[in-house]
Every structure is written in structure tokens, then in C-alpha cells.
Amino acid sequence: MLLKTHEVAKELGMAPRTVRKWVKKYEIPCTKNDYGHYVYDEEAIALLETMKGSSETAGTMEMVEIEEETEIEESLTRGPSQTGKEIKALTERIMRTEQLLHQKADEVVSYQLLQQRKEIEELTKKVEMLEQKLDKSNGKSAPTEDPPLVFDYENPSKTKRKNMFRSIFGL
Incomplete structure (x- = not known):
């Protein structure tokens, strides 16, 4: 049927x-x-x-x-010779795939190394800039002399405090 x-x-x-x-x-x-x-x-x-x-x-x-x-x-x-050919072809294919895999892994590692080098260079530049700023700030504060004593001033003028109402109303 x-x-x-x-x-x-x-x-x-x-x-x-x-x-x-x-x-x-x-x-x-x-x-x-x-x-x-x-x-x-x-x-x-x-x-x-x-x-x-x-x-x-x-x-x-x-x-x-x-x-x-x-x-x-x-x-x-199939005959054994054909099976042998297929096995050989498969092993070659596996070898090529492994080579490509290793190549890809090497590319990834080299890219990561380049990125890390860039980051290290940037951090080194920042550290150098901070050191320069620190040297400048230390250099400015060191040569300044001590402020004069209070008794050395002429007559310190006292600022009159305005009454709170006067300061508010501008009188």
C-alpha cells in the first residue's frame, strides 16, 4: 500500500x-x-x-x-581505505582548528598586554605630574619666612562690629 x-x-x-x-x-x-x-x-x-x-x-x-x-x-x-581517509581528514581539520584556537588566544593575550601597558603609562604620567605638583608646593612653602610676631605690628586696627540691625538695614 x-x-x-x-x-x-x-x-x-x-x-x-x-x-x-x-x-x-x-x-x-x-x-x-x-x-x-x-x-x-x-x-x-x-x-x-x-x-x-x-x-x-x-x-x-x-x-x-x-x-x-x-x-x-x-x-x-564503506571500505576501510575510505574510513581511513575520513579519519585523516578529520584529524587535519582538528589540527587546523587547534591552530586557529591558539592563534586567537595569542591575539587576545597580546591585546590585553597592550591595554595594560597603556594603562601603566597613563598611571606613570599621573604619578609624575603629582610628584611635580608636590615638589612645587613644597618648594613654595619652604622659602617663606615665619610670620612676624603680634607685637611687631604697628597698631592693629580693630574692626568695629556693626550692630546686627545696622548691617541688615545698611545703616
Whole structure:
């Protein structure tokens, strides 16, 4: 019995778009009819049913296991030379990724060092400026003489205090 995507979706109680996505993602075997519609046989429908059941109970973990099983089956059908080539390609890819990672880490460290050097230079300039100001202030206060004694003044004039009312009213 061959069913179209819409009919399979109705039977499984899911959207036709989901059925199409699963067929593409998990490479479920199906054929096309004369009009270009996907047609599913009983084996494909059973596989879709098990995937639906496993996705409802265990989330996406079961789907990943199904995907891993298909990858294992594919790797078993391939020859050992092809698997060796794939392993070599993967190791080269890992090595390139590690090199890029180390390069990026070196760039980050060098950037941080430059920033810290700039901060140290700025702080050094500020310390030098403060030292100069401190030297200037110490230099000005040292040569000044002691103020004259009170008795050395001529006659200190006492300021008359105005009465509070006079100061307020300007009298």
C-alpha cells in the first residue's frame, strides 16, 4: 500500500511539513509518483511511526540514536581505505582548528598586554605630574619666612562690629 505525504501525515497525526522534514533529515526511503508527489511504502511509514513514538517519549535523543545507527551502517558498508581517509581528514581539520584556537588566544593575550601597558603609562604620567605638583608646593612653602610676631605690628586696627540691625538695614 502506497500513501502520499498528506495521507501519511493524517495517519500519524502530524503536519505534512514535519513528515517531509523527517524524510529529508533522516533519509527515509520513499519514491515519487508520476506527478512528483512523495509516495511512502509500509516500511517507510513504520519507520516514521517509530520515530514519532520515540520523539514523543524520549525527546530528540532517540532521533539522534537513529541517525547514529544509519551513520554506523554507512561506515560499515564503506571500505576501510575510505574510513581511513575520513579519519585523516578529520584529524587535519582538528589540527587546523587547534591552530586557529591558539592563534586567537595569542591575539587576545597580546591585546590585553597592550591595554595594560597603556594603562601603566597613563598611571606613570599621573604619578609624575603629582610628584611635580608636590615638589612645587613644597618648594613654595619652604622659602617663606615665619610670620612676624603680634607685637611687631604697628597698631592693629580693630574692626568695629556693626550692630546686627545696622548691617541688615545698611545703616
